[in-house]
Amino acid sequence: MSKQDSHLRLGRNVDVRMWGKERGLPHPYPVICHLLDTAAAFGTLWDVLLSDRVRDRIAHALDLSVSDTRAVLSFWAGLHDLGKITPPFQAQVPGAFASVREDPAYAFAPGAAEERAFRHEVATHWAVARLLEEAGYPGDRRRMRQTVWHQVAQMLGGHHGCFGRVLLAKELASASGYQPGLGEEGWAVEREAHFAELRRVTGGDAVPARGLPAELSVIVSGLVVVADWMASQTEAIVPRLPTEGWRATPEKLDAHWDRAQKAAPDWVSKAQLGRARFDTENFGDMFPFTPNSLQSDLTARLPELAEARGTGLLLVTAPTGDGKTEAALYAASVLGRAAGARGLYFALPTMATADAMFPRVRKFAKAAMGGERALTLLHSMAWLSPQYAGGDAPGADEGEDGGAADGEISADTETATTAGAWLRGHRRGLLAPLGAGTIDQVLSGVLPLKHNALRLFGLSDKVLVVDEAHAYGPWMHQLLIRLLEWLGAFRAPVVLLSATLTGRTATSLVDAYRRGAGFPEPSAVEPCYPGWLFADATTGSVSTPRAVKSERARRIDLGIRPVVWDTEADPSCAPRPGGRREALREVLRPVASDGGTALVCCTTVAEAQQTYRDLRIAFPELAQQQGGLRLLHSRYPARVRQRITAACETAFGKPRGEGDIARPRPASILVATQVVEQSLDLDFDLIVSDLAPLAQLLQRAGRGRRHERGETGRPPWALPEEAPRLIVLEPVDSQRALAVPPRSWGSVYDGGLLHRTAWVLAEAEAVGIDVPGDVQRLIDTVYAEDFVERLARAAEQEQLRILDAERQAEEMAQTQLAAMVGIRAPADVVGDLHRLSKWTAGVTEELLTSRLGADTGRVLCLYEQRDGSLTLDDAGTHPLPEDIRGLPRRHLAQIISHAAPVPGKWLLGDNGYGAPRGWDEQPLLREVVLLRMRPEPGEGTGIAWSCRHGDRTIRTSDVGLEVV
Secondary structure, three states: OOHHHHHHHHOOOEOOOOEEEOOOOOOOEEHHHHHHHHHHHHHHHHHHHOOHHHHHHHHHHHOOOHHHHHHHHHHHHHHHHHHHOOHHHHOOOHHHHHHHHHOOOOOOOOOHHHOOOOOHHHHHHHHHHHHHHHOOOOOOHHHHHHOHHHHHHHHHHOOOOOOOOOOOHHHHHOHHHHOHHHOOHHHHHHHHHHHHHHHHHHOOOOOOOOOOOHHHHHHHHHHHHHHHHHHOOHHHHHHHOOOOOOOEOHHHHHHHHHHHHHHHHHHHHHOOOOOEEOOOOOHHHHOOOOOOHHHHHHHHHHHHHHHHHOOEEEEEEOOOOOOHHHHHHHHHHHHHHHHOOOOEEEEEOOHHHHHHHHHHHHHHHHHHOEEOOEEEEEOOOHHHOHHHOOOOOOOOOEOOOOOEOOEEEEOOHHHOOOOOOOOOOOOOHHHOOEEEEEHHHHHHHHOOOOOHHHHHHHHOOOEEEEOOOOOOOHHHHHHHHHHHHHHHHHOOOEEEEEOOOOHHHHHHHHHHHHHHOOOOOOOOOOOOOOEEEEEEOOOOOEOOOEEOOOOOOEEEEEEEEEEEOOOOOOOOOOOOOOEHHHHHHHHHHHHHHHOOEEEEEOOOHHHHHHHHHHHHHHOHHHHHOOOOEEEEOOOOOHHHHHHHHHHHHHHHOOOOOHHHHHOOOOOEEEEEOHHHOOOOOOOEOEEEEEOOOHHHHHHHHOOEOOOOOOOOOOOOOOOOOOOOEEEEEEEEOOOOOOEOOOHHHOOOOOHHHHHHHHHHHHHHOOOOEEEOOOHHHHHHHHOOOOHHHHOOOHHHHHHHHHHHHHHHHHHHHHHHHHHHHOOOOHHHHOOOHHHHOOOOOOOOHHHHHOOOOOOEEEEEEEEEOOOOOEEOOOOOOOEOOOEOOOOOHHHHHHHHOOEEEEEHHHHOOOOOOOOOEOHHHOHHHHOOEEEEEEEEOOOOOOOEEEEEEOOEEEEEEOOEEEEO
């Protein structure tokens, strides 16, 4: 049958029997209507979401006017579901397909309608390529990656999150032969009819002269995905469902297009997909205090740099407590205004730091920003954050990494009760104008995960602030480098914050951004501490680093205690002379007898638990005193950890007024792990820490005498206000001569870095450490390549060389793995978006989405009561539901709030207790292992519960979860 005959058989108009949407609707919705709806939504998103700068860049790349570009791209967006005009897709609704199946005009090969693996987005890729080629789009089948028509088809074929491979010329020459699911000639003719009418109605007749570079393809791709989501909402479709007998005449399609264009702005507005504005220019209008030296220098110089050079990357290095957060928010406002950015995302290393930053960003948005200010909190457990008190916990949909989806709230108090409903959906959190969350959320954009391009699009026109840029290992550092390359290509403003950063690390970050912006020549960055520098994306130049004065300049009074490691000893036994237990008793005795506060920072959760037990026996009066002895680590249920954290912030946090400053604090000791390094604004009279790399020790020291307490607010035994005391417990060998990391530490810290840190601390002990004066020098010394030559003993030099080689090999392996599995840099994508989705053989999604080596699982303890019932709490007040299907969101939140993280190795060899009905239907609960706990004699005033799981006994008590 000829193409002309097919047209005669099919009729003059597009066939409305081809359905595009059906679920939740009274009757199927024609494909042509959905294509037009999506095109209308795209046009609105183009107008609302993109800045003039980005629209101009896209138009210039295509060699079209901005108005023609809008029309052409809207046409492209409508084409995204052209692949639904295929037998496998239409056959999914048998009733709608019945008349088509019997129509001889729509022939297809036997079995083609059952080819469910041939998805409609793949069909779009195959079909659109040929149609755009026939429409005169530039290209040559001999150089497929350089053809505009194939680039567009590949982009549209990726609207479900993964871009297909480059098609071969021979495949396109006989498409239905390679893919029977495309159907035979009649199907191709019908797709052509839809193509032609969509192009006519949208006015997308112009033909681009060139294709888009990778970064602009990502932006357009993201807009297509969001437009599809907008147009796929049931409430958007139902008002425009065609009546029975409706035919797709040109007049009817024009009328539908007109209604869709009028409705689309409302869809976008209700979804809160607008642009935030950086309205406020003056620091004093953003914050209720006078800027310090760092902030003042930025206010005096950054606006001029931004105005002259446009967008770029700002690197700020300053000690803990020097106001980097406020400096970053001010800088984000300056850079965002200069770049015409539509919002910001504040990335942090942990969920706890993200939770703490969320209200600060919200407060800043209310004071300094206008426009659409929908604010998201993004991490895997965001929906359990207390910030969402008063409403249903958001984010029950599955997140991109298999964990919880993102949670959202509006910064606009007038719409807080209804805002964020659309943004709470699966994979939508980064689309909001404003966000605070973990850095994992943005690093996922440079891993070949589903809809990674959508994450990149969410960042493409925002200011990204990365806190604690020094705190990431080689795996995450390499991913951050790749992300900065993409942000440089987007010309998106970036602010990097760090308390300690080597020159080499600083150079790698700055040069990654410059490389993405098109400036591959290396620079040599030597950051000032404290200080800042700016690298602009327009010329690639890096400003001369600006040194500033620290408002918190002080000397750390340093004490090193070499100790034999005896944490595993029975707490009831007398301490070993020269051991860690004895040393802790000595340094903490003044706190117990004369008042004041102390932090004891341990390396592992198990050692923190054992230390807490030991101090409970060593200082029984302190243990019996309310709040006298506290324990904080990650291995508590979320609800318990939140309660402990809140109590610690009350006890050790910033003074609440003059009376609190002068009031002596009762004796109180907090035993904790690294969770206190970054997440909490706590203030102690004394810091005691196990040996750790110097950067971490300086972070912990920043919790010493952090706030003004006056003459009476510190205990008598404390040193002068300006000299915080840091005591480091250094594990040594039996000769007490060499730092030897205990076996219990495993791979928490690199042994070579601990040796280097111990040497530097020994050199500094007599005079202390000036902050910030000594920090950069000491950090650079720890990582110096010639460090080994500074050691006096040959045996020690040889041991350190071995440890250094092991560390360098591990760092290289992690870096290479990240480079291998991560997506390509923008310059390397070159017409093949499949490089954003291509997986490396043997790499699992679990590896991609985890921080390398984290190896964590999640458990839910079920407490067996005397009557055999199971409850979520040991008191027996919250029974475990037998069936969770249909439970309200708040009940699901209550269940998951009792879960706790544990090492993944604890869960090997056993699937745990059987789950209630509907458990596997909830993505948040699916991976949680249930443990049936039975009571056993407790410790002190608490009761312990335990169960056998695999070859381990897992126990829970007032010290949290542990293996015994």
